[in-house]
Structure formats: C-alpha cells, structure tokens
Amino acid sequence: MKYLLSIIISVFVFTGCVEKQQVVEANIPNEKIGKPIVKPEIKIEEKINVVEELEIEEEIIPFLESQDKVKIAFIYPSKYVAKYTKPSISTILAYLSYKEIDYDFKIIDTENESLENIQSAFETLKQNDYKNVIALFTPRVNEILNQIDLEDIRVYLPLIEKNSSIENKSNLIYGSISYEEQINKLIEYSPNDKKVMFYQDSFLGKKLKSKFDSLGINIPVVKEIKKKRNYFRGLIKDYRLNNANIFLNTDIVKTSLILSQITANRIYPSIVLSTQNNFDPKLISLTQEKDRNKFIVASSIDDVNEKLLDTIELFGGNVRYEWVDYSVLVGVNYLFDSNRSGLLLTEIIDNEVDYKPRLFKATDFGFIEIK
Template identity: 35%
Template sequence: MKHIYLIVAILFLFTACANKEMKLPNQNSSKNTTITNTNTNIYTPSSIFTQNNNEEEPEDFRIAIIFPSKVVGKYGNSTINSVIGYLLFQNKKFEIESFDSEDESFENISNTMDEIKNKGYKKIIALFTSDALSKIRNISTFSDMEVYFPLISRNDAYFITSPNFIYGAISYENQMKKLLELSTGDNAEFYEESSIGNMLKGIYERLVPNIVVNQNVMQSNNNFKSMVTNEKLKHTNLMLNTTLVKSSIILSQLYAYETENGAIMTTQLNFDPLILSLTQYEDRLNLILANSIEDTDPKLTELLYLLDTDIKYNWVNYSTLVGVNYLFSKNKNALIKNKIVNQEVLYNTHLYYSTKSSFKKLELK
C-alpha cells in the first residue's frame, strides 16, 4: 500500500508543481546521481510538505553522499533516501549528488573525493566503515570539507583528530552498559562468528570479567537444545549477541525447553518489529532490548516511509538523518533530539520490553 501512496505523491509532485524541477543527469552512468529541487513551495495531498513564506532564502542546500557499493551496498539507497526526505521536508532549494567509490581502497576514495571537490561540494555524508579510516587520514581533500560518518564511532576514530570530521554510529558499548545495570547475578553470552558478532563479543567481554557461559552459535545450526539446556545457563542473565533470526530461534527454544534463566538482553541489533512475528509472546517474557533511536517529527517520519526508508528501527538511516540535520542546522533546531558535541553524536540508550504486538519503554526506578 505504501508504494501506491508513493506513486500518487510522486505523480502529484510532477503534475501539480509547474515550477518544480527534478533532474537526473548522467542517467547512463551508474556512478553518480544528482537530484536538484528548485522550488520552495511544494504541496502534496497529505500535506507532508508545507509552504515556505520566508522572504529571505538561505544558501541552497548542497550535499554529496559518497559510498563504497561493494562494501555497504545494502545501506546506499536508504541513506540517499534519508537525505532526500530530509531536504524535501525542509522545503528549500537543494541539490544532492551521490558518488560510488565502489570499495574502500585509497585510490578509489581519493579519486572520488577529487571529483566531489571539483563539483564544489562542501558538505559530505561518507558511508565508510572504520576499515577506511587509515586511508582517509591520508587524503587531503577531506580537510576542505565537513564530513559526517554515519557508520563510524569516535572510539573507532581515535587516531584521527580532524576537526571537520563528525562521527555518528550508535554506541553498542553504552547499550550493553545500560543492559548490564539489570544484571544482579551470573552472566552468559551467545554470539555469532561474524563481523558484528565478534565486535559485540569483544565489547561484552571487556565489560563482564566473569562469563559463566560464552557460547558460539554456529551459523549453520538451528537446533540449540544442547546450548539452552546447559545446566550452567540456569539463573544467568543472557546476552544475545546474535542476529535477528538466530535470536528468534534461541528465544523459542529457551522457552520450549523451560530454561530457568534470568533476564535475556540484546542490543540495537535485535530491536526490530520482525522479532515480534518470529517469536511467540511467551518466548519474549524475559527479553529486554536496548534502543538509541529517538522519535522524530511524525510528518518527516511519514515522508521517509513513503520513500521506503525506515528511521524508527534502522539506526543507519536514523544516524544519517541526525547527520544531515546537523550539517545544515548546527544543533539550532528541535527537529532531531540528538546533539553533536565534540565531533560525535550523543545518543541516549532506552530499554524496552515487548508486549504481544509492540515494544514498550522500560522505566527503571
């Protein structure tokens, strides 16, 4: 249904706004996409956009997005949509252009940044991972621009001190610290051998000196009877550093085999409404989830929903939204609750439990 709404909205924008122009140059190239909006009065049937009656127009909103498609391909489109949605919501003239560096090699990043510089962009959203930092520090082009990294935390970038770099990744460490406030007894962990699994495992082991059960969940295995019936698991507080599907199976089997564990805890990794449909309510009775995404303007949320972009549960999209808002407002508006201080986004961590059909915030006394 949302796709029907999107088609209607797009048709309306193109037919009802004679002075609005959206250009897609270089359509034969998969390297770049440019979208230009020259109108300041945009209307839609659902009133998502409002008329701007300010007599004085600020400088046009111009921003470039650079991403390595072979590394973060699954995030590229939704990140671009997050920025487009924000700029449309602002109801100002804007230009956004995407640049694909393909990978995180020094040569490709450097060449792509030269192209961005030659086109005069000063504000950049860079969808690189922490693995690219060692190359970025040696590319002088970055020093002339204000750059936001949605996927990198300042802890990952401890050896880069450039004042024009801003880091926006959520803090899994802070989320685990918050979850561990609920732990009053022994602690256990299930984790997967993956990049995210190993990262979470490392954080957890730094925070918890004595782990009673520290179990690797094999990716090829979906029968965890021997794991969940482990006598050592009884009455422990279990941290699930496993992906959504594995976590759902584990929760189901913990309940099915009547494991007498304490709190079951997990980070943003599993804060997803899909877990509500993959498990029964009884499976989740002891489950506590951490979330650092804040509520934002409902009209903006709906606009992004029409663009097939989720900012309620997808933290990368939300981080991008925080970043683009900061690049153009510098903490001066109340659209986004999170502030950026000392070159990093300040995230709060909230704990949630699940009802039969939703998540509810856990209020700690």
C-alpha cells in the same frame, strides 16, 4: 506553500576498463500530498577512473532559512555497504523534502575503499563546490581520511565511532552508535553474577563479544553459534541457564530460535538481554509472548517528529528501527542547520553523535520503553 519531492532514486552507473551497462531506476510513490510530484532532471556523468557518480538537480523550491541552494553529497563504497545505500539516500531526500529545501544532491559510488577512489571522489566534490558530505564508509578508512585534504569540507560518517580513529580531524563528524554504552546500560539490568552469553560466528557477533571482553565483564558460560546452525536444543538444554542473565549477541532469526527453545525446554532465566541488533519488529512475529517474557533490548534511536517520520517512511527509509538510517538523519540535519531548529533530540557533541541508549520490552503491540 507546500511542496512534495517524494522521489526515491537509486542509480548505479558502472565505469572502468570493461564496458558495462548503465542503469537508472526511479521509484515514484503514488501518494500525493500537496502539489503534484515534480520529476527531477537526472544527470549522469561518466568518468575515466573507477569513481561513479550521479548528480540530482530538482526544480527550484523556496528554502525557508536561506535563499541559497543547499549542496550536499553522499559517498558510499558499494562493495561493502550496498544494503544500506537505498534507505540512506531515501532518508536524506525525505529530510530535504520535509524541510522544503532547494538543493543539489550528488551521489558517488567509490566501489571500494581504496585511497585512489576515495581521493578521486573528494576531488570531484571540491571541483563542484560540495562542502557537506555524508560518507557511508566503514572504520577501515580512518587512516585514509587522515591522508586526504578535506579543507572546507565537512564529512559525516554514520558507520564510524570517534574512538576508532587515532587522529581526529576537526571537520570529521562521527555517527556510529556505541555498543559499549548499550552493553553498560544492559548490565544495569543484570541482577546477579550468573551470566551466559550466546554469540554468533559473524562479524557483528564477534564484535559484540569483543566489546564484552574489552569492558572486563566476567561471563563464565560462553556459547558460540556456528553460521549454519539452526538446531539449538543441545546448546539450550543446560542447567546453567536457569536463573542466569543471558546475553544474546545474535541476529534476529537466531535470537528468535533461542528464545523459543528456552521456552520449549522449560529453561527459566532471570533475564534475557540484547543490543540494538535485535531492536526489530520481526522479533514479535517470530516469537510468542511467553518467549519474550523476560527479554529486554537496548536501542540508541530516539523519538522522531511524526510528520518527519511519515515522510521518511513514504520515501522508503526506516529511522524508527534501523540505526544506520537514524544516524544518516542525524547527520543531514546537523549538516543542514546544526540542529538549531531542535528537530531531533539527539545531539552532536565534540564532533560525535551523543546517543542515549534506552531499554525496551517487546510486546504484542511493539516495543515499550522501560522507564
């Protein structure tokens, strides 16, 4: 029997000492697969503290591996990760739909990453017997998580690397990609010592530069791009870029402008390299084929079953190109059945996702892996 739970739900419930408006937004796709869409019952619970929560209960669907209802929770601090929230929730719901699982899904917005709010969220989960959690926290919560009693709760952390935590609890599972591994993979395609780096004055740009520094990679020419700078002729018209290995630690727009300016100014690099941040199909629409001729990008996202991929895209997730969505998928799959079904190629080893970076060339038809 086939079922479809094609419902993307994003709920924002505001509580606190100031009275705030409560909004519930439900987007139901028009596509129909199998039986008609069943609208779930949505329960909104107000709490005195600042923790906000939503419980989603769907009508019973046979669970293939077990007759028990799966209980899973999603926690996120909206102040820091708002842009990742909807696609992450969509990815989780799409996976549960694909697996035809009978589930309870609770969403809690801790608003920030304070000890008080995070502790309150986990107390709520304990009281309601939720033992599997996907928590979209940033690395700044490592110390807090080590202070909280997480007994009998497994917590998957899509945005945190294991090596960023001094103390690793056995029930914490780390899911962030490793930029160090991607950089090491790119260095293999760096044929000479004539290296140039462009990095952006942003959190990610500075983080990537620091990764190069920590790996001891000697880059004689380093060019910083200020946040509001969109004119690069002065930075590009530099003889040192000819026959150089150019590393772009820049966002998709800045990368596209740099590639275009390299072509326009008749600069001939040996190769142009970038990490996951430029594994984005928008790059193809923003540049010409000749701009991308020597461009190679690394990605830690592995192949996904086509049917599962279609389901996730129907719900609004993007595990093909967005590594956070892909990490969330790896996490929910692991919490559900520890990947015993072999649904995904990416594995979790010693409480950490074992990503395998791959290199791609951008063509007019998309990204093609370099074997």
